[in-house]
Amino acid sequence: MPRLDATTLPTLGPSVWTPRYDRSAVGVGIVHLGVGGFHRSHEAMYVDRLLESGQAQDWGICGVGVLPSDRRMAEVMAAQDCLYTLVVKHADGFLDARVVGSVVEYLLAPDDPEAVVEKMAAPGTRIVSLTVTEGGYNTSPDTGAFDTAAPDVVADLQPGALPRTTFGLVTEALVRRRERGLAPFAVVSCDNIPGNGHLARAAFGAFATLRDPELGEWVAAEVPFPNSMVDRITPVTTDDDRADLARRFGVEDAWPVVCEPYTQWVLEDAFPGGRPPLEDVGVQLVDDVAPYELMKLRLLNAGHQVLGHLGRLAGHAYVHEASQDPLFREFLLGYLDEEATPTLPPVPGIDLRRYRADLVGRFANPAVRDTLARLCENASDRIPQFLLPVLRADLAAGREIRRSVAVLAGWARTAEGTDDTGRPVELSDPRRDALLARARDADPLAFLRERDVFGDLAEDPRVAAAFTETLTSLRRRGTRATVEDLVRGRRVR
Ligand SMILES: NC(=O)c1ccc[n+]([C@@H]2O[C@H](COP(=O)([O-])OP(=O)(O)OC[C@H]3O[C@@H](n4cnc5c(N)ncnc54)[C@H](O)[C@@H]3O)[C@@H](O)[C@H]2O)c1
Numbered sequence: 461m462p463r464l465d466a467t468t469l470p471t472l473g474p475s476v477w478t479p480r481y482d483r484s485a486v487g488v489g490i491v492h493l494g495v496g497g498f499h500r501s502h503e504a505m506y507v508d509r510l511l512e513s514g515q516a517q518d519w520g521i522c523g524v525g526v527l528p529s530d531r532r533m534a535e536v537m538a539a540q541d542c543l544y545t546l547v548v549k550h551a552d553g554f555l556d557a558r559v560v561g562s563v564v565e566y567l568l569a570p571d572d573p574e575a576v577v578e579k580m581a582a583p584g585t586r587i588v589s590l591t592v593t594e595g596g597y598n599t600s601p602d603t604g605a606f607d608t609a610a611p612d613v614v615a616d617l618q619p620g621a622l623p624r625t626t627f628g629l630v631t632e633a634l635v636r637r638r639e640r641g642l643a644p645f646a647v648v649s650c651d652n653i654p655g656n657g658h659l660a661r662a663a664f665g666a667f668a669t670l671r672d673p674e675l676g677e678w679v680a681a682e683v684p685f686p687n688s689m690v691d692r693i694t695p696v697t698t699d700d701d702r703a704d705l706a707r708r709f710g711v712e713d714a715w716p717v718v719c720e721p722y723t724q725w726v727l728e729d730a731f732p733g734g735r736p737p738l739e740d741v742g743v744q745l746v747d748d749v750a751p752y753e754l755m756k757l758r759l760l761n762a763g764h765q766v767l768g769h770l771g772r773l774a775g776h777a778y779v780h781e782a783s784q785d786p787l788f789r790e791f792l793l794g795y796l797d798e799e800a801t802p803t804l805p806p807v808p809g810i811d812l813r814r815y816r817a818d819l820v821g822r823f824a825n826p827a828v829r830d831t832l833a834r835l836c837e838n839a840s841d842r843i844p845q846f847l848l849p850v851l852r853a854d855l856a857a858g859r860e861i862r863r864s865v866a867v868l869a870g871w872a873r874t875a876e877g878t879d880d881t882g883r884p885v886e887l888s889d890p891r892r893d894a895l896l897a898r899a900r901d902a903d904p905l906a907f908l909r910e911r912d913v914f915g916d917l918a919e920d921p922r923v924a925a926a927f928t929e930t931l932t933s934l935r936r937r938g939t940r941a942t943v944e945d946l947v948r949g950r951r952v953r
């Protein structure tokens with residue numbers, strides 16, 4: 461079976477959709493930093509739809525890997541002429557496969573930062589988009605302040621340094637555009653962060669200010685940073701996914717992407733330099749993204765955290781297993797109805813009850829095979845963005861907090877190293893060492909005292925009492941008995 465590339469594309473069987481447009485005529489209008497699974501299932505898919513409909517010929521994508529760990533992606537992109545297969549997994553087992561052609565170029569920044577800067581500085585580039593994870597904005601989860609002491613940032617600020625961070629690369633490109641009299645591009649964060657555009661403006665503005673205060677003012681005033689809400693569950697590609705694609709569709713693809721059928725992109729319409737007609741392919745262009753984003757982060761992403769830590773402790777491996785387990789399903793619904801939803805403003809055009817019901821159905825899709833381990837990775841970046849805003853809003857309003865706090869206790873319990881069956885549970889987190897040390901401390905509140913993650917939550921008597929009770933119960937009686945008490949509204953013993 462031939463490997464997917466531009467020459468083998470015409471030989472693929474009729475069961476796979478392939479681009480009918482001429483990729484060689486597509487110019488780059490978007491440079492995307494952080495080409496992982498999600499960019500390829502989402503933004504690149506929308507641009508591919510546009511190109512397929514005969515539009516947006518000058519809005520092709522140049523992908524960029526910022527980190528050395530993106531080398532594997534660079535190799536696959538080079539070998540496959542930037543083509544890859546997007547496999548949509550329906551709950552009944554039906555698979556839909558499409559080769560996406562909208563990424564027309566790929567650059568690995570550590571190999572050639574100058575080429576990346578020049579690509580962003582090129583007149584045709586009008587959007588630089590990002591999926592560099594919640595941790596990629598170099599800000600403290602507690603205070604939101606830009607970390608000026610991060611070694612890579614310090615290195616990027618040395619005069620004449622070859623940029624290696626997102627901030628160094630993007631800022632150098634903006635400086636060159638300004639010198640050349642070109643309008644700045646819009647920077648579009650597609651990461652799951654409340655006010656992702658605002659956060660990006662603050663982070664890039666802070667970096668530019670460190671380089672030159674006047675430049676910082678110019679970035680904050682002149683560069684558009686539209687906010688966005690993005691949604692499509694995209695698990696990590698597995699060897700089984702690759703083998704299935706070869707067996708069922710006759711495509712040999714070294715790095716396909718798999719995802720659920722659902723997709724949503726709500727985008728603030730703030731593109732003075734122009735944008736592709738994304739509304740023609742289902743993107744919602746709005747004036748204010750905030751209500752959509754709060755809904756998604758507090759229901760879906762925080763809901764993932766709710767299932768993830770406690771589900772893992774109880775021995776579940778997959779999201780669909782935990783959400784099909786009646787006990788965890790009820791616990792999740794209780795969190796959504798009683799703790800998350802009361803914190804949300806009305807969302808234009810959306811019935812929240814319907815949204816919640818659909819969400820539980822999406823989580824239960826057995827074909828997606830999203831792992832709880834993926835959701836629990838980097839929790840110290842995710843929990844402060846997704847779950848703590850809910851907990852803080854409920855605390856301030858004097859509402860129910862027990863389920864949110866139980867998730868924190870579940871996370872603390874996993875940091876002790878094993879699940880309820882005694883199997884090891886790995887903590888994959890940038891703050892792993894600090895969290896493991898706290899989990900070994902005799903003080904039951906030690907974990908919650910990690911200020912960089914939780915701020916001053918341990919000092920709140922309601923939180924402290926609920927956390928201590930739940931953690932003690934998880935240790936003594938196990939996860940199911942503890943969750944059962946929470947679901948039944950009983951005091952956790
Ligand atoms: N996977 C999903 O279901 C999903 C859905 C919606 C939104 N997202 C958003 O997309 C992000 C990426 O998800 P993914 O599934 O593509 O992950 P992934 O692991 O497949 O890709 C992550 C990419 O980010 C890059 N990256 C990480 N840290 C970085 C840093 N400090 N600087 C520069 N680049 C960095 C990596 O090198 C990689 O290219 C998520 O963190 C989330 O904010 C993901």
Ligand SMILES: O=P(O)(O)OC[C@@H](O)[C@@H](O)[C@H](O)[C@H](O)CO
Pocket residue numbers: 593594651652690691692693694760761764834835842
């Ligand atoms: O990818 P993250 O870090 O934002 O969060 C983990 C999951 O909750 C997330 O990937 C969801 O699957 C996604 O946000 C669905 O759109």
